[in-house]
Amino acid sequence: MTASVAPTPPRYSRIEDLQGLVVSIIGGAAGIMLLRSAGLVTGGTAGLALLVSYLTGWGFGWVFFAVNLPFYALAWWTRGPVFALKSLAAVSAVSWLAELLPDYLTLSYLHPGMAALLFGVIAGVGLLGLFRHGSSLGGVSIVAILLQDRFGIRAGWVQLGWDAALFAVAFLVLPLPQVLWSLVGALVLNFVIAMNHRRDWYLPG
Numbered sequence: 001m002t003a004s005v006a007p008t009p010p011r012y013s014r015i016e017d018l019q020g021l022v023v024s025i026i027g028g029a030a031g032i033m034l035l036r037s038a039g040l041v042t043g044g045t046a047g048l049a050l051l052v053s054y055l056t057g058w059g060f061g062w063v064f065f066a067v068n069l070p071f072y073a074l075a076w077w078t079r080g081p082v083f084a085l086k087s088l089a090a091v092s093a094v095s096w097l098a099e100l101l102p103d104y105l106t107l108s109y110l111h112p113g114m115a116a117l118l119f120g121v122i123a124g125v126g127l128l129g130l131f132r133h134g135s136s137l138g139g140v141s142i143v144a145i146l147l148q149d150r151f152g153i154r155a156g157w158v159q160l161g162w163d164a165a166l167f168a169v170a171f172l173v174l175p176l177p178q179v180l181w182s183l184v185g186a187l188v189l190n191f192v193i194a195m196n197h198r199r200d201w202y203l204p205g
Helices: 014-038 044-056 060-068 071-079 081-103 112-132 140-151 155-173 176-196
Strands: none
Touching: 014 044, 014 081, 014 112, 014 176, 044 060, 044 140, 044 155, 060 081, 071 081, 071 140, 112 176, 140 155, 155 176
């Protein structure tokens, strides 16, 4: 019986890395567009930006970019400059595309349940691609990693606590069906990531 050996994380050429990031960014922006079309939210800083956008009428892209600004220094500190710069580029691109897509793609009808399902799958695959190419969409996950490394608090619990607080606020400001469908979307998203994300395939910055 031979001992199993963990696979070596893949190394990409610059072209492979770029195309992987571009495809993942498009997936993330498309997922956000589906949420906005159905008036839904999600977790993380994207969910915060959506709530602020709904309450104020400000464009999601600008809010999403702004709320992520404090996290890039943490990303640099915890994961290094390459990861931080890639995350900055990814957030900037998703913010821009999320504002651009509605000008070129309109939906006459989208059931919130279908929006939640499609968001969870499309955005989940997009996030997996970002992780695999050493990037992220910034936000709470970076704080969660820092707290885990510094104080031993599990990153999953930090993320869960943030999302629970966010959805508690959503229950106060959005119709109940919208919040419940949003929870479905968040569950699908996390299921896709949990089933497919492998730490040994993660490329650190």
